[in-house]
Amino acid sequence: MYDVIVVGAGPAGSTASRYLSKSGLKVLLLDKNIFPRRKTCAGGLCRHIESFPYIHDILKDKSLIKSVCRGSITISPSGRYEYSYISSDPLFYNVFREEFDSKLVDLAVDMGTEFRDNTLAKDVNVISDGTVEIYSSNDIYRCKVAIIADGALGVIGSYIRKKIGVEKWWRNNLDIAVASELKVDEGFIDRIYGVERKAILKFRWSNLHGYAWVFPKRDTVNIGFGGMKDEMKAIDVQQEFNRYLSYLRNRSLLPKNITYSKVYGAPLPSGGPISKVYYSNILLAGDAAGFVSPLSGEGIYYAMESGRIASKVIISSFENDNFNVIGRNYQRNCFDSFGRNLKLLSFYKYFLMFFSENTHKYAELDPLLRRYYIEVFNGDRKALDPMISVRFIKDFLMFDIFQRR
Incomplete structure (x- = not known):
C-alpha cells in the first residue's frame, strides 16, 4: 500500500513525486515508456520555471541547457509585418526533453520515490473505503491518493475525464503539433541567430490557427508548427513541413543542404483547463488536466506547478488526516495560481x-x-x-x- 501513486513521469508527475517523497510519504511513480524516452516538444523552458529553487542547478548545467533564448523574430501571416525583440533576461531555456524529463525523475528518485518505467497503467478503481487501485498488465497497486499525469491522451486520464463528463469537449479542443530536431553547424547558428539565440515565430503558417517556429539550440534547431486537430488532419503535414523548410532556407535561416530524418507529432490541449480536475481522491495534473497555454503551447511550467500544488494539498491532507476536500482544494489552488489565466489565454x-x-x-x-x-x-x-x-x-x-x- 502506497500513500500516493503517480501515473506519468513527465514534468507534472516527477515534480509531484519529488515533493511528496521529500515530505516522507511513500510514493510510486509509473510510466508506460522506458526512460529516457523521446518526447515531441520544442523544448523551451520559459523563465517562470525559475520559481522552482531546485531547478536552478539544472539551468546552470550546460550539458542539459543547450542554449538560452534572449530574443525573438515574429512574422505576421502575410509576411508583411515583422519585428524583433531582445531581452536582457532569458525568455526561455532550450533543452532536449528526453534529458530534462529523465533528470526530473532522477531528482524524485533521489528523494525516495519508487520509479517503475515500462509499466502501463490500464485501469483505475476507487473501492468503498476510499482506497484507489491502479491496474497494470501484471499488478494491482493501491494507494490513498492518486495523481494522473499521463498526458493529453493517456488511458487513465481519458477514463477520469469521461467520469467527470468532459472527454467529448476535451477531444474537440485538441491541437496537433509536429516537430523535428535538425542538426546544424554551431557556427551557422552563431552567425544567424546570434548569442541571443533568437527564436523565429511565423504566425498562421499554412493558414492554421497556430504558428510555426524555430528554436535554435547549440548545434541543433527545433523546427515545427501546429494547428487545430481538424486543420492538421486536412493538410499534408510532410509537404507543409518541407515547404516551411524551403521558406526558412530562402530567408537564409537554414543551410541550403539541411536534412532531417523524421517529423514527430503530438496532441496538445488548446481549450484551457477542464472544468473539474479531480474525481474522488484522484487528481489530474499537467496536460491531462489541460494545463497548457492555448496561446504558446507551453506546458512544462504549468505541469510542474500543478505537480507542486498537488503535493502541497496531499501533504496537508495526510498531516490533518482529512481527505474529504483534497480535490476541491487542489482545483481552487490551481485555478488561483494559473488556471484562470490559461482560460483567458484561449480567448x-x-x-x-x-x-x-x-x-x-x-x-x-x-x-x-x-x-x-x-x-x-x-x-x-x-x-x-x-x-x-x-x-x-x-x-x-x-x-x-x-x-x-
Whole structure:
C-alpha cells in the first residue's frame, strides 16, 4: 500500500513525486515508456520555471541547457509585418526533453520515490473505503491518493475525464503539433541567430490557427508548427513541413543542404483547463488536466506547478488526516495560481489569430505593445492586464483611424 501513486513521469508527475517523497510519504511513480524516452516538444523552458529553487542547478548545467533564448523574430501571416525583440533576461531555456524529463525523475528518485518505467497503467478503481487501485498488465497497486499525469491522451486520464463528463469537449479542443530536431553547424547558428539565440515565430503558417517556429539550440534547431486537430488532419503535414523548410532556407535561416530524418507529432490541449480536475481522491495534473497555454503551447511550467500544488494539498491532507476536500482544494489552488489565466489565454489566442495582421502591425510600430505581446506569450504577463487593451486601442486609433484622415 502506497500513500500516493503517480501515473506519468513527465514534468507534472516527477515534480509531484519529488515533493511528496521529500515530505516522507511513500510514493510510486509509473510510466508506460522506458526512460529516457523521446518526447515531441520544442523544448523551451520559459523563465517562470525559475520559481522552482531546485531547478536552478539544472539551468546552470550546460550539458542539459543547450542554449538560452534572449530574443525573438515574429512574422505576421502575410509576411508583411515583422519585428524583433531582445531581452536582457532569458525568455526561455532550450533543452532536449528526453534529458530534462529523465533528470526530473532522477531528482524524485533521489528523494525516495519508487520509479517503475515500462509499466502501463490500464485501469483505475476507487473501492468503498476510499482506497484507489491502479491496474497494470501484471499488478494491482493501491494507494490513498492518486495523481494522473499521463498526458493529453493517456488511458487513465481519458477514463477520469469521461467520469467527470468532459472527454467529448476535451477531444474537440485538441491541437496537433509536429516537430523535428535538425542538426546544424554551431557556427551557422552563431552567425544567424546570434548569442541571443533568437527564436523565429511565423504566425498562421499554412493558414492554421497556430504558428510555426524555430528554436535554435547549440548545434541543433527545433523546427515545427501546429494547428487545430481538424486543420492538421486536412493538410499534408510532410509537404507543409518541407515547404516551411524551403521558406526558412530562402530567408537564409537554414543551410541550403539541411536534412532531417523524421517529423514527430503530438496532441496538445488548446481549450484551457477542464472544468473539474479531480474525481474522488484522484487528481489530474499537467496536460491531462489541460494545463497548457492555448496561446504558446507551453506546458512544462504549468505541469510542474500543478505537480507542486498537488503535493502541497496531499501533504496537508495526510498531516490533518482529512481527505474529504483534497480535490476541491487542489482545483481552487490551481485555478488561483494559473488556471484562470490559461482560460483567458484561449480567448486571447482566438483574438490574435483573427486579427493577426493588425496585431503584428501594431507590434512592429509600437515597441511597448511588442513587449506586452512577448510577455503574455511567454507567461510573464497576465492575459487580462488592462494595459494591453488600452495600448491596442490606442494603436488602432493612431495607426488605422487617424492615419486614414
